[in-house]
Amino acid sequence: MTSSNRQFKDSLYEQLARIGKALASPIRLELLDVLSQGPRTVESIANEVNQSVANTSQHLQILRSARVIESERNGVNIIYRLADQEVLGLCGVLRRVGEARLLEVRQVTEAFLRERGALERTDNETLLERVRRGEVTVLDVRPTDEFLAGHIPGAISVPLSELEQKMADLPPDREIVAYCRGPLCVMSIEAVNRLNEKGYQATRWEEGVADWVARGFAIQTGAV
Amino acid sequence: MTSSNRQFKDSLYEQLARIGKALASPIRLELLDVLSQGPRTVESIANEVNQSVANTSQHLQILRSARVIESERNGVNIIYRLADQEVLGLCGVLRRVGEARLLEVRQVTEAFLRERGALERTDNETLLERVRRGEVTVLDVRPTDEFLAGHIPGAISVPLSELEQKMADLPPDREIVAYCRGPLCVMSIEAVNRLNEKGYQATRWEEGVADWVARGFAIQTGAV
């Protein structure tokens, strides 16, 4: 290979490695997951991931420098968001490769689900078909701002913290499917457990909005 | 969030970051690109990326530890290969995010193509359709072992080094489309330039076999 081709390759991979480096930190991967649910402020993100605001901010600078997130000022707050759907896809692929290839990921995940009584696999694909056909009542049990940022069309927003109050409004003889942020989020596990305790017929759809989008389906923003 | 949820998240992202760290090095990204064309020995890879065998081997250990590549011994040689298609997809998504989001990637790439007289964009999608309909003669100008590892069905293997000898066998009045490893490989550029100089009507399809696979199309292995 000529030396100018060599130089070109070196430059190109140096640049692409910026994205790899952005993904090389556990904290930054969590930041990206948090942002995949919708835009947030630094303080809110820092609380979610249990890190100092300064440390969170530094990691956000690295992600922004790699152009995988963007920011805009809103008064004293800075709102961060994922740069685009392709970045969302990148996070999804990395997680799927991790789940498929790293035994440790599966071990950690199964321990997590077993502790919460959610290890039993439902038929996720059949459930998805029934959701799409409108055969079940779909609950989004994430916080309201994440629902507003984007949700499965037809889903009802019932944040976990409001489930007790709103449970009585749910049709008692219609099957319920609850989802939240994704396979590793406990909200839908908790919601399904509570609903079934009260005699509802609830099932957890273990994916999240990002997975729905990755499947090519449209989402709804705003209140409906 | 309860402390056991926090611990779970910390463990999970620690594990997923192993893959991010694997991708955080320019050399390892190039190794993955090289392996996306087919399995190779350490020495052959080291030559391709212009690194020492020891350094190449160390990076390969990191990639293997992250489970994105696999190895098998073949006498004194060790053959390395990508772990599966999902890893191929991960590399593809990372490159697309880089190309879409990092101005520097586009700058480096355009300079590279301009220097080689290949900056003019052809309509890649129309070309693909014509390839799929069998309307053109398709040449794979990569080395033979990469052709054997996997190629577009119906493509003829004409490694760049053999183009002069084999050119006379090509139908003179049928349009030719040449491809190689991907947008940043010079073989198809060189091949198209030479063919057009000799009066053939040749166009470059700038993607590679990995992109063909990412589009969901089947590839052919072996000699046909």
Next chain:
DNA sequence: CTTATATTCAATTATTTAATTGAATGCTTG
């Protein structure tokens, strides 16, 4: 203009990563 709040920056320290070099290991051949 001053104070409060949110966020970023800079310096420091500790840890991790990367390239080099020479030794060690595994397989093949004579």
Next chain:
DNA sequence: CAAGCATTCAATTAAATAATTGAATATAAG
């Protein structure tokens, strides 16, 4: 069994990365 070849390992050195802490900056409110 010894020599050759391919590959990996280990130690060393230098560079890069990460968390903490305190200072600096930007915006809003009184």
